Amino acid sequence: MPNITLPDGKIVNFPKKITGFQIAEKISKSLAKEAVVISINGKLKDLDSVIENDCSVKIFTSKNQEGLETIRHDTAHILAMAVQELFPKTQVTIGPVIENGFYYDFARKEPFTEDDLKKIEKKMGEIVDRDLITKREVWNREKAIKHFEKKGEIYKAELIKSIPDGEDVSIYFHGEWHDLCRGPHLSSTGKIGKFFKLTKVSGAYWRGDSRNEMLQRIYGTSWATQKDLDNYLIRIEEAEKRDHRKLGKEMDLYHFREESPGSVFWHEKGWALFQKLIDYMRMKQDEAGYKEINTPEVLDRSLWEKSGHWDKFGSNMYTSTTPDEKIFAIKPMNCPGCVEVFNQGLKSYKDLPLKMSEFGKVHRYEPSGALHGLLRVRAFTQDDAHIFCTEDQITKECLVVTNLILEIYKDLGFENVILKYSDRPDVRVGDDQVWDKAEAALLEAVKATKLEYTINKGEGAFYGPKIEFVLRDAIGRDWQCGTLQVDFNLPGRLGASYVDKDGAKKIPVMLHRALFGSLERFIGILIENYAGKFPFWISPLQTVVIPISEEFDDYAIKVSKEIKSSGISSIVDLKKHNLNYKIRDHSLAKIPLLLICGKKEVDTNSVTIRRLDSNKQENMELKKFLTTYSALNKAPSK
C-alpha cells in the first residue's frame, strides 16, 4: 500500500490506493478546499488520479504558479467549450497557457467580433456555474482519430496522429463536451472561478507556419482572485500610458507619416535626445579605444554579392537603379563597409585588436506587419562597431565588450540585464574546430558577467555564435538590445588580412557588436522605461524659464541665456498666459525643471525651481543653480 512522501519529508502510509484529493483532505480541510493540482514524482496530475504505489507528492493551490497555470489551462478549455456551444461549426485546435493567461486557436470561416467575445465570456460564466465534473479517459489512438475525424475535427485528428507512440491519448470530458488534452485539469468547471477576461482576437497560422492556413486566436487572461485580475488589468493600462508612440506625440519628439512607413521624422526635441545619446556613446567608445569611421549608405551590388547578403537577405534590401542602369543596394548592415575600411592599407598584427565604430544608418525592408513605432522600423541608426582581432584575442575582447555594455545600460537606468547565448546553427560556414573555439570563448565571456543567461541551441548566426543582451525595464518588460557576434566568415569573404609576426598574411576574426542596437529602438525603450520622465542629463529640453509677467521677460531671457551657455538646454516661455497655465503646459511636456522668475528673483539674482512631479518650490541663486546643475548634466558614471 502506498507510502506517500510529503514536501516536508514526512512519509505517510495509506492502507489502500488513494487520490490526490484524499491526501489533501488528510492534510487539512482548507487545503482540500483550495487544492488545484497535484504533482506525483514531479509530474503534474489531476487531483483525482488514483495513487497505488509509493511516491512523493506536492499539492498546489491557486497561489502557486503550477496551480495558476492549471486554472488558466482550464479557462482555455471552457473558452473552447463556450465557442462550440455558441458556434457549433467551429473546430478547436490548441489552447495553451501563456504568460498572464492563455489562448485558444479556432478554425471557423466567419471572423469572431468584439461582440462575440462578450457573448463567449458570458457563456463561459454559465459553464462555470454548471459546475461540470471533469472526467479523464484514455483512448485507443485509432479510435480517437476516427472519433475526431467523424466529428469533423480534422485538426484534432492531426494532433493525435502526431502524439508519439507510447504516450497516452487522454480525452477530458466536461459533461458531454470533450477534448483531446494532456491535462491536468481541475476537478470541475466550478472550481475555476470567474476571474477571467477575453482580451483580443487575432489571426494565427496553424502550427505556427506561415505556409499553413490561418486560424482565429482568442486571447484571454485568468486569475485566482478578482483582485489579481483587476491588478493585471490596471498593469496593462499603466503600460499603455507609457506607450512611446503616445508619449512621443505628446512630448513632440518625432512622428511617422505615410510617405515613408517605418522611418522616423525626428522633431527638435527627439533629435536632441538622439544626439545626446550619440555624444555619450562617443565619449564612452573613445575611452574604450574605438576609432569612429563612417561608410557609404549606397554600395554597389557586387559587394553585397560577395558578402553573401544579396543571396541571403536580398528580399529585405532596398535597391536603387541608376539612370545608366547600375544596381546599388542601400546598406542593411554596416559590416561590409567597415571591412572595406579595414582593407584599405596594409594591417599588421600590431594593429590588432582594431576597433572601429560607426553610427551607421541602415535600411531594411521589413514586412509591413512587423512595423511598430520606434521599436521596429525600416530605417535606423546602429551604434555599430567591428573589432578585428586574432583568435587568441576573442575571449578578452568579448569580456571588454560585455563590460562596456553593462556599464552603459547602468548609466541609462537599466541594471537588470539577462543574456541570451546562441550557438551553432545547422546551416553554417566554417570548421567545427573553429566553432568550438568561438563558442567556448563567447561562453566564457557570458559566464564572467555572472548574469543570468539562457542558451539558445542552434540559433547563432550562420557565421558565428552570438550573445544578445536583454534588459528589463521599470515595469518588468524585456527588451532585446545589444548584440555581440563572433564572425569567422565575412573577413575572409571580403578579402581582409593582416601580416602576422612570421610575415604571413592571415585572416582576422571579426566581432560585431552593437550596444543599444538601434538608437531609434533604444529611445523607444527609454521613453517607456521612464514614462517620458527622463533623467536630467539626457532630457531633451532640461529647463523652461517662466517670467511671472511681462515685466520680468528681460530677466528671464538673461537667465535662460546663461543656462544655455553652461551647456544646459533652456527656453523662455514668453507666451501671454498666466503662470498656472504655463506650469501645467510644461509639466505635461515633462520638462524636468521649471524656473520661475518674478520680482523676488530679479532682486536676489536667483530662480525659483519647480521640479517635475513636485509642487515644492526652491529658490536658488542663479550662480549656484548653474554650478549645481552643470555637475548633474552628465552620465552618472562620469
Place this chain on the structure above:
RNA sequence: GCCCUUGUAGCUCAGCUGGUAGAGCAAUUGAUUUGUAAUCAAUAGGUCCGCGGUUCGAAUCCGUGCGGGGGCACCA
C-alpha cells in the same frame, strides 16, 4: 506578407438606420499682467486617407489601394 480592426480640423474625439460636417484643447486676434497644473471673449480652421462604384444624393453602403492598431509569420 497573412487574419482581424481602423482612418473626420494641428491633437483627442462626436456625427443614429445615406440628405455635402460638429465639440474640447491647440492656433490667431483682443482684453487681462497674473507667484506654482487650464483667465475671458471673438475669429479662423476640413478634397471626412486616395481612387473607383451603387444612388437623385455618400463621411456614412460596396470594391480597391495606402496608412495606423492588435496578433501571427519575420527580425541578418
